[in-house]
Amino acid sequence: MxxxxxxxxxxxxxxxxxxxxxxxxxxxxxxxxxxxxxxxxxxxxxxxxxxxxxxxxxxxxxxxxxxxxxxxxxxxxxxxxxxxxxxxxxxxxxxxxxxxxxxxxxxxxxxxxALEGREPHATDLGDAWANGKTLAMLHNASEAFSSDGAVYRLDLEHLLWRPLARLQESGIIEDVSAYNDLKRIAEEAGRAIEAFGNLTWAYCHGDCHGFNSRINDVGEAVFFDFDDSGPGYLAYDLSVFLWANVSFGRKTIRRWDAFIEGYRAVRPIGSDDFEAAICFVIVRHFWLMGEYATRANEWGSNTVSWIAREANFLKTWQTEQLVNRLF
The missing domain is CATH 3.30.200.20 (Phosphorylase Kinase; domain 1)
Structure with missing residues (x-):
């Protein structure tokens, strides 16, 4: 049997x-x-x-x-x-x-x-501000936390190179030229991030896209879902919120501005960390694609087929952040 x-x-x-x-x-x-x-x-x-x-x-x-x-x-x-x-x-x-x-x-x-309070609203800039404030509080508190023994590090190996390898291993992207495009974008993003000489390392939430929180009765964003947390690039932790407002056809840059204002009300952001966050949008998208690619045998190939169409978003973002610069 x-x-x-x-x-x-x-x-x-x-x-x-x-x-x-x-x-x-x-x-x-x-x-x-x-x-x-x-x-x-x-x-x-x-x-x-x-x-x-x-x-x-x-x-x-x-x-x-x-x-x-x-x-x-x-x-x-x-x-x-x-x-x-x-x-x-x-x-x-x-x-x-x-x-x-x-x-x-x-x-x-x-x-x-269980958290009391309401879900954040996608159009509420105050909710975005509150998320930025709580993330800054988290990063401040993380300075006194020892991450010795943490199993995962949110570095480029974890966030970019392994997800890229999983895309190839999954066979989801059958077009060789499409995969080569993704590989080139990943390599250019990796080089751009490595060129920053002074990126802050912190213990990160890892998935602060704006909706892993509840807004309580005094307007605070109370965080949950730390499943992807770990020591890593602070710029990556910032970038997840930006990514959530520009990926999959979304163009809600004002929420990013409000988020950053809330963060800076508690904690300054170094210039390298802010600039690198824009590059890390690409890394975040590769991380997500890699996660979904590993679920093809569980969720079915139809559920993860969107991955093969994501090169256009990544190419466009790369052009905007290197050439036209929306910010």
Whole structure:
């Protein structure tokens, strides 16, 4: 008989409910509702008295297992430093993450306090400003955090070169000339970034695109989803917000301006870091394409077919930031 090993499994909601009851001191009866599946499985957890939590069950990704040990340590540090974030909830044993055995292997789980407040609005410049402010607070606090033992570093190897290799390995881009175009763009972006001599290194959120937050009743942006966090280029952490406002046909540059104003209200930005953020837009897009390329066998080739059409965006951005300069 063939061993039909699963690549990814969706667990019964009853099993998740029982698992949380066994590992966390949430007063029962506990109810669970799946919010989303994708790079991770995310569940809304409600206790007896209506208290709400979010449980994230990580998947294995091409980069390897989730670095929940460093992630939760960073979140605790941020919370203690007064940065508004979704704090992890300790287990009955006093740890901040658990391991769950799924059919495909061990997966890491973290329970977080559910955030109150509303989702940020795409047209609200105040929300963009608030996101910039919180990211600056995060970077300030990160200076007192030791990232020793972090599994991943958000450097060019992690963000650009490995994703580029995954694009080639996936076979999604069948046109050799199209892949060569992407390879050339990646190499030019890499050289441009390496030419900066004074880029700041910080512990990064890694996915601050403006919607991994909730706006609370005093207008703060409270951050969550630190799954892609790690020590890396501060310019990359800035660039993710810019990328979210210029990629996939979006042209909302005013949100970027407001974001930067909010950031600078708390923390200055070095000239090299600001200039490099514009180059890192290309790196961010390669990172995303690489992530999706590794999911072709799980999500299906149709779901990731958009990757083959992205050279035009990258070429256009490269021309604008090197020649015409929108900023």
């Amino acid at each position: 063939f061993d039909l090993r699963p690549l990814y499994s969706t667990l019964h909601i009853e099993a998740i409910t029982q698992f949380i009851g066994e590992h966390y001191a949430v007063e029962g009866p506990v109810s669970c509702q799946m919010l989303q599946r994708g790079l991770n499985d995310v569940y809304l957890v409600t206790g007896k008295n209506g208290e709400r939590y979010v449980f994230r069950l990580s998947q294995h990704r091409a980069r390897g297992p989730a670095d929940v040990k460093t992630e939760t340590a960073f979140l605790i540090h941020l919370s203690q430093s007064g940065v508004p974030v979704a704090a992890p909830v300790p287990t009955r044993e006093g740890t901040f993450f658990v391991q769950a055995h799924a059919p495909e292997g061990w997966r890491s789980g973290v329970l977080f306090q």
